[in-house]
Amino acid sequence: MATLSKPPAASQVSPPGYRKVKHVPSAGSKLRTVGEHGGLASRMWVSGVPVAVVMVVLLLSWYGAAWAMNASAAVERVLTPAGNPFTWQDVLSTTLNMERPVLPAPHQIALDFWSSLVDWPLDSPRNLLFHVAVTGETTLVGFVLGTLLGLVLAVAIVHSRTLDRALLPWIVASQTVPVLAIAPIVLVILGSLGMEGLAPKAVIAMYLSFFPVTVAMVQGLRSPQVIETEMMHTYAATRWQALWLLRLPAALPFLFPALRVGIAASLVGAMVAELPTGATAGLGARLLTGSYYGNTLAIWSALVMSALLGLLLTTWVAATEHFALRHRRQP
Amino acid sequence: MKPDHPTVATQPRSPSSPPPGGATTSPAAVEVHNASLVYQTADTPVKALSNIDLRIGEGEFVSLIGPSGCGKTTLLRVIADLEHITEGTVRVNGISPHDARLARAYGYVFQAPALFPWRTVLGNVMLPLQIQGGDKAQNRGTALAHLERVGLKGFEGKYPWQLSGGMQQRVSIARALAFEPKILMMDEPFGALDEITRDRLNEQLQQLWQRERRTVVFVTHSIAEAVYLSTRIVVMSPRPGRIVKVIESPLPDERHLGLRDTQAFMDVAHEVREALADGHLE
Numbered sequence: 001m002a003t004l005s006k007p008p009a010a011s012q013v014s015p016p017g018y019r020k021v022k023h024v025p026s027a028g029s030k031l032r033t034v035g036e037h038g039g040l041a042s043r044m045w046v047s048g049v050p051v052a053v054v055m056v057v058l059l060l061s062w063y064g065a066a067w068a069m070n071a072s073a074a075v076e077r078v079l080t081p082a083g084n085p086f087t088w089q090d091v092l093s094t095t096l097n098m099e100r101p102v103l104p105a106p107h108q109i110a111l112d113f114w115s116s117l118v119d120w121p122l123d124s125p126r127n128l129l130f131h132v133a134v135t136g137e138t139t140l141v142g143f144v145l146g147t148l149l150g151l152v153l154a155v156a157i158v159h160s161r162t163l164d165r166a167l168l169p170w171i172v173a174s175q176t177v178p179v180l181a182i183a184p185i186v187l188v189i190l191g192s193l194g195m196e197g198l199a200p201k202a203v204i205a206m207y208l209s210f211f212p213v214t215v216a217m218v219q220g221l222r223s224p225q226v227i228e229t230e231m232m233h234t235y236a237a238t239r240w241q242a243l244w245l246l247r248l249p250a251a252l253p254f255l256f257p258a259l260r261v262g263i264a265a266s267l268v269g270a271m272v273a274e275l276p277t278g279a280t281a282g283l284g285a286r287l288l289t290g291s292y293y294g295n296t297l298a299i300w301s302a303l304v305m306s307a308l309l310g311l312l313l314t315t316w317v318a319a320t321e322h323f324a325l326r327h328r329r330q331p
Numbered sequence: 332m333k334p335d336h337p338t339v340a341t342q343p344r345s346p347s348s349p350p351p352g353g354a355t356t357s358p359a360a361v362e363v364h365n366a367s368l369v370y371q372t373a374d375t376p377v378k379a380l381s382n383i384d385l386r387i388g389e390g391e392f393v394s395l396i397g398p399s400g401c402g403k404t405t406l407l408r409v410i411a412d413l414e415h416i417t418e419g420t421v422r423v424n425g426i427s428p429h430d431a432r433l434a435r436a437y438g439y440v441f442q443a444p445a446l447f448p449w450r451t452v453l454g455n456v457m458l459p460l461q462i463q464g465g466d467k468a469q470n471r472g473t474a475l476a477h478l479e480r481v482g483l484k485g486f487e488g489k490y491p492w493q494l495s496g497g498m499q500q501r502v503s504i505a506r507a508l509a510f511e512p513k514i515l516m517m518d519e520p521f522g523a524l525d526e527i528t529r530d531r532l533n534e535q536l537q538q539l540w541q542r543e544r545r546t547v548v549f550v551t552h553s554i555a556e557a558v559y560l561s562t563r564i565v566v567m568s569p570r571p572g573r574i575v576k577v578i579e580s581p582l583p584d585e586r587h588l589g590l591r592d593t594q595a596f597m598d599v600a601h602e603v604r605e606a607l608a609d610g611h612l613e
């Protein structure tokens with residue numbers, strides 16, 4: 001916006017004619033300096049504006065929706081029982097500050113979110129970080145197990161035609177069963193085997209996260225060209241050497257996008273696994289108890305927190321990718 | 332490692348002006364006897380190689396030349412155990428190609444450098460040594476020495492994409508030489524490079540051969556390249572893939588690029604061209 005307003009301001013000051021020519025290069029040099037010492041800054045500016053505009057629109061419509069959805073309840077439950085006459089301003093302020101609104105306003109969620117972090121000790125179930133720790137642990141354990149399972153399956157599939165034909169259809173079929181249907185079964189079976197707490201939940205997280213890793217790694221392990229495989233052949237390399245020195249490194253660019261998907265899926269699995277156990281800890285459990293007691297603010301806060309956790313986990317994977325593949329990029 | 336003194340290394344050969352039978356006096360590095368290779372396709376079997384007889388002595392630089400489909404690359408791949416003949420025998424250093432490959436008797440340079448992008452130049456040259464096993468520090472020293480021999484000292488820490496195409500191919504030559512194989516096989520190694528780079532690499536390859544007198548089997552479709560580099564030129568022809576003529580080069584062992592303008596060079600080139608044309612007419 002600043003760059004847009006600058007040239008007209010300059011032309012207003014300068015009379016039309018030859019002086020205009022003088023201003024064109026100055027505007028050009030201005031643009032260049034912006035690009036030079038702020039490649040990042042100018043890019044953020046360019047991409048930040050549309051995002052900010054959408055955010056403002058979203059917030060405004062959110063407030064509008066909060067008012068529309070809460071108005072009748074505000075009149076019925078708060079203002080009428082009080083017995084006093086009320087104006088439309090009263091209705092508005094009440095709808096945006098109710099204790100159990102149908103749709104809480106953004107500032108209410110922000111306040112509830114913040115108070116859960118600072119007003120309660122870390123080991124209290126009222127503190128969202130307590131739930132983040134529980135769900136995060138399940139997610140990470142499930143993610144690691146899922147990645148390992150995915151790697152082992154992919155290596156097996158790539159090295160054996162029989163396994164390729166025998167396993168792949170089942171792996172694909174496994175993902176067509178909705179996780180919500182399979183979670184209680186897994187929990188019951190593992191529970192009868194004496195597994196409780198973290199393990200069954202991690203298994204469900206693993207169930208969701210191994211699939212993208214398997215598919216991507218099968219593709220990645222097969223990505224080396226004939227010439228590279230033949231070269232290893234001329235070195236009389238064993239299968240394991242070819243796997244370790246050629247196939248695995250060649251598959252890394254395929255692996256990381258799958259890990260990003262996998263860790264997000266693992267988070268979904270971890271939260272879903274918390275629902276049927278009646279667990280009292282974890283973001284999924286927090287969502288469930290919030291809906292039991294009609295505590296919409298708690299639901300929304302837990303939702304925001306799980307989104308932040310998902311963002312943090314995928315960013316962590318992306319940073320690892322950036323580090324691991326740093327030498328393969330061309331400048 | 333062989334001694335780095337070209338004069339000493341040249342001595343045993345330079346006084347000998349090898350007559351046509353000269354090559355047969357040295358022990359055989361490669362012996363192909365009555366070899367044929369037939370591909371079974373849907374309609375008719377394709378004869379990629381037909382009754383090939385070829386003997387390559389130790390220390391020779393032999394080029395296989397011919398038009399596309401003449402089986403020159405197939406023949407090289409057969410010797411390297413990347414493909415298998417359906418008839419006849421092949422011996423590499425007196426043993427089967429399979430055993431020779433397991434014994435790491437040869438280094439193979441492909442048409443493309445095929446460097447691993449996740450390894451540095453040094454890491455790429457160390458790859459075959461790493462597969463062979465052995466002390467890491469020692470392998471490192473060997474790889475560095477090989478890089479120096481192809482004129483890439485100081486580039487060991489670079490990644491392949493930071494190098495030009497010609498430099499990449501030199502890395503791949505250093506890699507093929509890593510475990511000091513007795514035979515170097517090259518499949519159109521400079522085919523994808525521009526002519527200027529190609530000339531320079533030809534010169535360097537010639538000097539490398541001068542110094543070490545390693546047996547080289549070289550596939551090319553450039554007449555000038557074949558004549559400039561080889562002690563013997565094997566002219567091949569397609570349908571079926573066969574040898575039409577073997578030309579002993581009368582050129583001196585010590586060569587420089589200026590040689591290509593001499594009458595002797597042009598005579599050999601002419602002979603090769605004639606042989607290629609004959610192969611087509613048959």
